[in-house]
Amino acid sequence: MIYATDSFDKLPHLPAWVTAGRPETPEYVAFLSGAALNHLHLVLSQHAVPQTLLRARLALRAAEACVTHQGRPKRASELRDAVAFLQPGDSSGPAGEIYLSWRRAVERPASVKALRRALPEIDADQIATWLDAGQGPPVARTAFVLQAVLADRPREPATALILADAALAQSLGWNHVLPLLALGLRRADLRKSDEELRLACHRAILAAAVEAVREGADLARRAARLKEVGPKLRAKGAEEAVAQFLIRDAVAPTSLTSLRSDRAARRFCERLVDLGAVRELTGRDTFRLYGI
Template sequence: MPDWITSARPEGDERFRAGAALAVLDQVLAHDDVPAALLRARLALSAACACVQILGRHDGPNDLRDAVHLLRAGDRPGPAGIVFTQWLRAIDAPVSTHLPSDCLPSDMADRASDWQAEATGAPIDCATQVLHAALSAFPRQETAALILADATLARQLGWPHVVPLLAAGLTPSDLSQTGPELSAACHRALTGASIQAAGLAADLASRAARLRRVAPKLRARGAGRAVDRFLARDALSPSIALTDLMSDRAARRLCDRLVSLDAIREFSGRSSFRLYGL
């Protein structure tokens, strides 16, 4: 990201900086070395953290990972896990289709197309207008409104999937604004979020390259497909997410082997119920 975008500028330059930052991020997202699905998942985690704080909760990234990635078939997530699940569902759905019903309340989903069709101007302006419309109609559905705004932005920019950007940069106070104040807040948020996303993409591209380099050293049956999952998911539990590929013991040994090769990390710091990812 060029210095003239990341450096502090007068307020009047915010619209230009936001557009420039998104243009650079657009190029980053198109780069073959960037694990796009993993980047979206990591951004979804950040967005979910911001949304649970709006709800008055204080769950951090590892709390949200536990709330979702340790679920087994039939388990129901708690409030924080529901928010994270909303974002994960949103990033998986192509923006050319309607967002899944578990991303948006049905009443909001019914009106989303009209709001998007009525929005005018540049992509950020359209996203801001849709965010305002959704929050005006559903003031307690901040997570869904932010998902819809990011989906609008992605559609306007020609991105195939939702890229979570707005939530991490908007405060509860910002979400209560209207008109020029909300527009300015969204432009500032997207400038900062695009800078952060580009940096994260570079870090994940480096980590993904490392994982791909060590992959030929793995001898476990199903190791190649396991590597593909690490390249697409924020985190996973070997005993839940890999046991369709290998035994529980083999899955845990594979993860320990990848950690020893500095190809993945263990996130929880626990001796059991561990979660691994890039």
């Protein structure tokens, strides 16, 4: 049942020593990034964390970072708008396409086929070749894949970062891509190579894993609240509608097709806001989006 409440207050806490101070040596940076990844792995194993939603939320942040790397910064709200109301045949624009690539990359279990869906302009054999380029421990392999893709496509940092995060997920035995590198790497880091790039990846993963742990804990708390109010919702199709908020970063009322009408969907979303279970994300009076 979707309304069963998991205990979010028992999530393992990130040890303070992981984030205390600034590591100075490459060995210590590597140690801390490994510790942060290990803790993130524990958090991802908790049922209280809505993992699909966590990946979707991090995909939005990764897209925001990638668009900034390309010199045309867009806020998360603008990226949401670029894709939320697309109709068949509409163009989302360059920034929207980057966001769609990240969304598709995290939606399905990581595979060459799934990554080809996220990056339709790239041949599947080329994707497989890049993913096989890296060797060694997870972060070293990730940096190698990142460098290989950037060498071939220097103007496509989003492509390189998606495939590098895919390599990291495969190395760690994760079923899905979890956006991390884009959250922590700076634009200047993408011009580095070899040992300097590996060190930058360790630093980025350390910062991003800490952020992902915090985001996971926050979403677990918000998801618990949504599940708590679920039994109070009497509308026909309410359970299916609530489920959408647990897997999607932003929900337009018109997409809640299990409810009777668009008007009923809008009232349903407003009811969830009144109950403190979801937030209105746009600040607009029309074309609103909601999320936990």
